[in-house]
Amino acid sequence: MDVSEEYDMMEDLEDIKESISTQDLPSAIHTINKYLKKQDLVELNIGVTGESGSGKSTFVNAFRGLGDDEEGSAKTGPVETTMEPQDYSHPKYKNVKVWDLPGIGTPNFKADEYLDLVEFERYDFFIIIASDRFRECHTQLAKEIMRMGKNFYFVRSKIDTTIDAEKRKKNFDQEKTLDIIREDCENGLKKIGIEDPVVFLIANFELGKYDLNLLQERMEKELPQHKRRALLLALPNITLEINEKKKKALEANIGKVALQSALVATVPLPGLSYAVDLVLVKKEIEMYYNTFGLDDPSLQKLCDKSGKTIEEMKSRMKSPLRFGINKASILSLLGAASVFVAENAVEYVASLIPLLGTVVAGGMSYMTVSRMLKRALNDIAEDARDVLIASVGTDV
């Protein structure tokens, strides 16, 4: 284990060591459980609005990684079906809700009444979708949203159709075409009164392809710190950038999970000289697979879409856990990770968290689990990357 890695593992505890070092064992366990639980309870509500037919419901599905015919997906099609706000929970992170809002731009449309109707306070931000030009109703709504102290993002949908039409022209250049559309939308918005507009180009059926990364970056940057994790975990794993962000978001918890395991477990495991909470570690690793969409149901769905077989996909994966996350496979990884743990690092961790000295070989347990989870996460993120590249070609 190199020095910077050891240093990271100690850093992982910085924000929690103060509160824990003054407590007895039961209170420390309680504090750390509470910290982790609170994180899982953070809600994120995204309001998706725009004119009828602009692709709101399709976006709501795509954002949650669902096709339009799947169980739990929003109805889409040529006829507006949404008369009142309808919430759609993320299939894996129930506290992340994407709301399919009623269409705007009807003859008597009034932004303030509309926002009352949809109970605007509820949303962390809005996405305003237009499938063609932005019109007065879009800016009216944007201004009212701003006035209410909320955030919004302009999305121009159906870029695939526009690109297809432009492709017929001689000298077609995709990047240039995209720039022109973006600029045209932004100029349109300026003319009707938005000062410094940014428009994100999206194709709902190929969500990872155009401006999703830009949109995702903006959302993340502008969300309050404590909500970012929820967004990053819920995003579909469809670009390399999102893949990397997810990994970072998951990594940020490893210190706490390793500490929780070391504090809770008391009986040394067979073959190891220290105690580890295997149930906890297993749950965390399963969560990694889920978040990256490498759990069996998600993988199956991806195969259905890309015409590949599960065997083909699994043959690209390298994580030792891909054939099953169980006691034996976890124990073997823990054994391998413990070899690299240096004695002085263990002593240092035990001095940071004196309570660890009261549990069986606590420092060793913390360092090993932390090391093992980091390696597992790296492997799984890399597998997810390879699977992503295999399923869409290199164009991610």
Ligand SMILES: Nc1nc2c(ncn2[C@@H]2O[C@H](COP(=O)(O)OP(=O)(O)O)[C@@H](O)[C@H]2O)c(=O)[nH]1
């Ligand atoms: N080509 C293309 N079609 C889209 C896109 N988004 C939505 N659609 C289609 O546009 C129609 C209206 O979409 P829908 O999501 O129901 O619009 P809503 O009324 O705003 O909810 C449906 O037939 C969708 O399949 C897109 O990005 N590209």
Ligand SMILES: [Mg+2]
């Ligand atoms: Mg709809």
